[in-house]
Amino acid sequence: MRIVSTLNFIPDRSRPGLTTTAIGAVDLQGAGGNWATVGGRSRGGRRVRRQREKRKGKSVGLRIGTLNVGTMTGKGRELADMMERRKVDILCVQETRWKGSKARSIGAVFKLFYYGVDSKRNGVGVVLKEEFVRNVLEVKRVSDRVMSLKLEIEGVMLNVVSGYAPQVGCELEEKERFWSELDEVMESIPTGERVVIGADFNGHVVEGNTGDEEVMGKFGVKERNLEGQMVVDFAKRMDMAVVNTYFQKREEHRVTYKSGGRRTQVDYILCRRGNLKEISDCKVVVGESVARQHRMVVCRMTLMVCKKKRSKIELEKKTKWWKLKKEECCEEFRQKLRQALGGQVVLPDDWETTAEVIRETGRKVLGVSSGRRKEDKETCWWNEEVQDSIQRKRLAKKKWDMDRTEENRQEYKELQRRVKREVSKAKQKAYDELYTRLDTREGQKDLYRLARQRDRDGKDVQQVRVIKDRDGRVLTSEESVQRRWKEYFEELMNEENEREKRVEGVNSVERESR
Numbered sequence: 396m397r398i399v400s401t402l403n404f405i406p407d408r409s410r411p412g413l414t415t416t417a418i419g420a421v422d423l424q425g426a427g428g429n430w431a432t433v434g435g436r437s438r439g440g441r442r443v444r445r446q447r448e449k450r451k452g453k454s455v456g457l458r459i460g461t462l463n464v465g466t467m468t469g470k471g472r473e474l475a476d477m478m479e480r481r482k483v484d485i486l487c488v489q490e491t492r493w494k495g496s497k498a499r500s501i502g503a504v505f506k507l508f509y510y511g512v513d514s515k516r517n518g519v520g521v522v523l524k525e526e527f528v529r530n531v532l533e534v535k536r537v538s539d540r541v542m543s544l545k546l547e548i549e550g551v552m553l554n555v556v557s558g559y560a561p562q563v564g565c566e567l568e569e570k571e572r573f574w575s576e577l578d579e580v581m582e583s584i585p586t587g588e589r590v591v592i593g594a595d596f597n598g599h600v601v602e603g604n605t606g607d608e609e610v611m612g613k614f615g616v617k618e619r620n621l622e623g624q625m626v627v628d629f630a631k632r633m634d635m636a637v638v639n640t641y642f643q644k645r646e647e648h649r650v651t652y653k654s655g656g657r658r659t660q661v662d663y664i665l666c667r668r669g670n671l672k673e674i675s676d677c678k679v680v681v682g683e684s685v686a687r688q689h690r691m692v693v694c695r696m697t698l699m700v701c702k703k704k705r706s707k708i709e710l711e712k713k714t715k716w717w718k719l720k721k722e723e724c725c726e727e728f729r730q731k732l733r734q735a736l737g738g739q740v741v742l743p744d745d746w747e748t749t750a751e752v753i754r755e756t757g758r759k760v761l762g763v764s765s766g767r768r769k770e771d772k773e774t775c776w777w778n779e780e781v782q783d784s785i786q787r788k789r790l791a792k793k794k795w796d797m798d799r800t801e802e803n804r805q806e807y808k809e810l811q812r813r814v815k816r817e818v819s820k821a822k823q824k825a826y827d828e829l830y831t832r833l834d835t836r837e838g839q840k841d842l843y844r845l846a847r848q849r850d851r852d853g854k855d856v857q858q859v860r861v862i863k864d865r866d867g868r869v870l871t872s873e874e875s876v877q878r879r880w881k882e883y884f885e886e887l888m889n890e891e892n893e894r895e896k897r898v899e900g901v902n903s904v905e906r907e908s909r
Contacts, residue, residue: 454697472777484524490516493511494512498534510538552589558596592663616659636668678693
């Protein structure tokens, strides 16, 4: 009777792939909701805590989102600031309207991989936190509507796909081309790898899931249209799940697009159905003003990874030798060095000992750097005045969302114009200071440093960390990697190259002519 009386107080947290029944919850938590006694037996205790700690040690938590930004021009640093505040690790962005095919640092330890062919329309990208930039194995830029990144996180392959479907008024041929490109990307990904799609599909998948229970939940918005049916058909073809619709939220946290009186859901996050149990939450983030009409959708994902012993990355702390340019620092360094060498004017013959004494004296007198990454020169204009202006704009946007009056709308538009002016002034001031410094002798070093930084940030893959087989699949086990290297060297050492084949052909023709 004790167990039966508590069933009504147990929340229903069940969802596809992760079913929790009331009896199971009581068996685990006890009648009072704690690790207590159930049915006269002791449950939990140290064994359960060890299991929980063991599971915790084999997982990596990620926050993955998607957002139609409208344009990336003038929004890069603001977008990075929003991701930092909202603790988003990976963000798919659409309608960037940037022409080009490369990567770029947007400040606050975030990097944008983007692709676009027209500066007035379309364009997609993926923003990564700095700690995941070195995990990038491959970047595929299919078109200005579809691109994908492959990451290796603790031995787990994660594919992040950013998509931007044609709008309702576009031609059917353009829509079919988009879905064909998305199908090709999905077919190129091995079935054993994780896939997360963040996209603006410009369609409604409907509230409720009658007949489509295997690919979506009940919590959509509006009635289904043709574009929404294409999303559902794609999910069925590729065995995907529409993550947004599985979590019961207030309508305010389901609506991804607001313009005038329209409130719809067009931005979605998809994952494989088999990995849906790794998604613990998904909702729309309100109160941000980076995009005027769209809202960011964020899901919390927990990757069950291979347990590996990770080596701690120590920050490289360098001695501040540049302080020797100051006369007082230079004189103090000379005195301390003479004291360390025992007052000798001539240096000892043992150079290794002398060099260590010099380095140690330099660290004590001049100090060392923190080892952290320096501020990005391209976002050094991000000062307190700009941040305050953007904060006021964000509050005005939130106020307008809550009370849609003409007065609040005009206030928000005025703050938008003011932010643009503040950003423009701050950028111009920062660039003027940079150009003035570049004219000096010290500034020439900054020029080369800035050029190297831009070249480094523009590369998609920082270092080659994996080996692939003949079909392009990433090999993870040591045996398969060794086998692939063996095949490579056998082909390299035993096959003739084209030049040798041509020389041998010419010699055979000469012999026949004789």
